[in-house]
Amino acid sequence: MGDGTTNIGAWHESLNMAKLYQLPIIYFIVNNGYGMGLKVERGSAEPDLYKKGCAFRMHGERVEGRDILATRDAVRRLRQRAEEEGEPAILEAMSYRFRGHSVVDPARYRSEEEVRQGRADDPIQRYAHALSEAGLIDEDWIRQTTDRVEREVQEAIEFANNSDNPRIEDLFDxxxxxxxxxxxxxxxALEAARIAGMEV
Ligand SMILES: Cc1ncc(C[n+]2csc(CCOP(=O)(O)OP(=O)(O)O)c2C)c(N)n1
Structure with a gap:
């Protein structure tokens, strides 16, 4: 979930139930610094989000989310706890949001300098660097993989653009x-669409 979710009442109810019933859940929070245009520190009275389970005696911890291996290890450990001991937990992965919340958000609430610094710590590039250092991949491999992924994404966009709109009766499928x-x-769903004056 996003950091914004942790301010919603339903989330806190869910923590309570998870702990009471010893449910094997990991609440994985991507803390990218902003909920829409609101800085985490301005929207959450407890900005250390991993601590939010303390009222329910739920374990929480923070990991550097831009470090893929550290994140994998933390998830593995908490998963084992969840499965073997029925202990739910919160894992807060620190990150940075490169873009605005959505396509209509020009992100004017933060400086260009902040974004520049945030983008400099790109987890994909960080991992590519770690793999290169370990001698597992080289520049050629990175270039070829980048091109291949770019092609796949472009093909997916074209496929979506060339497809018919979904049908209203398939809304809940x-x-x-x-x-x-x-x-x-x-x-x-069809009746609601008719009432709204849509042709179905
Ligand atoms: C239940 C509910 N309440 C409010 C909203 C309105 N809303 C949409 S996104 C958002 C904030 C999301 O914050 P975060 O998860 O941190 O996402 P980010 O801005 O990083 O994309 C809110 C309050 C919603 N979609 N659903």
Whole structure:
């Protein structure tokens, strides 16, 4: 989840239930410094987000999220605890948001210098560097992989642009693993669309 989620009441209720019922859950928070345009320190009375489970006696810790291996190790450890001891935990992965919250957010609430510094610590480049240092990959491999991924992404964008819009009656398909009580049926969705004046 994002850091913004940790200020919502439902999240705190979920922590309480997870601890009471000893559910094997890892709450993995990506703390990228901002919830929409709000700095974490301005939106959360406790900006050390991993501490937010203390009211429920839930273990929490922070990891450098830009360090892929450190993050993997922390998740492994907490996963083992969750599975073997039924101990839920919070893991806060520190990060930085390169762009605005969405395409309509020009991110004027932060300086260009801050963004420049944040971008300088790119986790993908950091890991590529670590792999190069270990002699596992070289410049050629990095270039070829970058080109291949770029091609794949462009193809996916073209596929999406050339596809028909989804149908309104398919709105709830593939959203939940199990049936949800009171979920609108396809007929309800169609009826709502008709009432809204859409052609269905
Ligand atoms: C239940 C709910 N409340 C409020 C919102 C409105 N909202 C959309 S994004 C957001 C903040 C998200 O913050 P974060 O997860 O840190 O995402 P980031 O800004 O880093 O993309 C809020 C409050 C929402 N989508 N859902």
């Amino acid at each position: 593939f959203m939940y693993a199990t049936p949800v009580a009171n979920m609108p049926s396809k007929e309800d």
